[in-house]
Amino acid sequence: MDHLKSHIRIVSAFLLREVATRYGRSPGGYLWAFLEPIAYVAVMSVIFGAFARLPALGASFPLFFATGFLAYNMYSGMASYLTSAVSANKGLLQYPTVSPIDPIVARGILQAITSLLVAFVILWVTRHGEKHPHSLLWGDIIEAMVFAWALATGVALGNIVLFERFPLYEKLFGIIMRPLFVLSGVFYVPRQMPHPFREFLLANPVTHVVILFREGFYGADIMDGMDLPYLFWFSLILLSSGLFIFTVWPVARRQN
Numbered sequence: 001m002d003h004l005k006s007h008i009r010i011v012s013a014f015l016l017r018e019v020a021t022r023y024g025r026s027p028g029g030y031l032w033a034f035l036e037p038i039a040y041v042a043v044m045s046v047i048f049g050a051f052a053r054l055p056a057l058g059a060s061f062p063l064f065f066a067t068g069f070l071a072y073n074m075y076s077g078m079a080s081y082l083t084s085a086v087s088a089n090k091g092l093l094q095y096p097t098v099s100p101i102d103p104i105v106a107r108g109i110l111q112a113i114t115s116l117l118v119a120f121v122i123l124w125v126t127r128h129g130e131k132h133p134h135s136l137l138w139g140d141i142i143e144a145m146v147f148a149w150a151l152a153t154g155v156a157l158g159n160i161v162l163f164e165r166f167p168l169y170e171k172l173f174g175i176i177m178r179p180l181f182v183l184s185g186v187f188y189v190p191r192q193m194p195h196p197f198r199e200f201l202l203a204n205p206v207t208h209v210v211i212l213f214r215e216g217f218y219g220a221d222i223m224d225g226m227d228l229p230y231l232f233w234f235s236l237i238l239l240s241s242g243l244f245i246f247t248v249w250p251v252a253r254r255q256n
Helices: 002-023 029-049 061-083 103-127 138-165 167-181 197-202 205-218 230-249
Strands: none
Touching: 002 029, 002 061, 002 103, 002 205, 029 061, 029 103, 061 103, 061 138, 061 167, 138 167, 138 230, 197 205, 205 230
């Protein structure tokens, strides 16, 4: 019990440190976490609204892009932020009472809270712009967020170790992941893509996160390509693999 209390205090200290480091040194601070995605959704809605009369789903361009962007960012924001948790706190990890998992947990909590607040603000605004908004399916929305964070955590835990041990892998991973934003269904609905591109896009688990998140706002469609068992097992295997790598190869305390 004392050991648990000690780690809770350490995680709390890391959490306060992360807030000060991430938002306390930039003009506007925490406000930028809201302004950046709002500006992105607004700009993309204007651009694509100029080329099409209606979005791929519904009648609101801001809501369509917001649901896609926020769902993707639930994964990408968490993955990138957790991946650097250990390397950014190497000095503090030299203390014997500090565990490598402590900064990871702290960053995970901060990122989750920030993502939820940003999503709430943006989606509240965009939904009120619709003339006839659908009833929200909270089960799908929550499931999508959980799967996004599970995927992100698995990727981050593995990459924390692999990036340090294999610098070339870090470069290759960055190159491979760059087109992921375009290949995750943020700008389109995968079912509208021709064969075989549709099947290729649906092999990406993040695409299913985006579909599931959007189902919470637009309702489920048997033709949208959603495969919940595939997403579940992919998330479970990836999370388990990340935990295994992070546990078997504890390189976090190594000096720079």
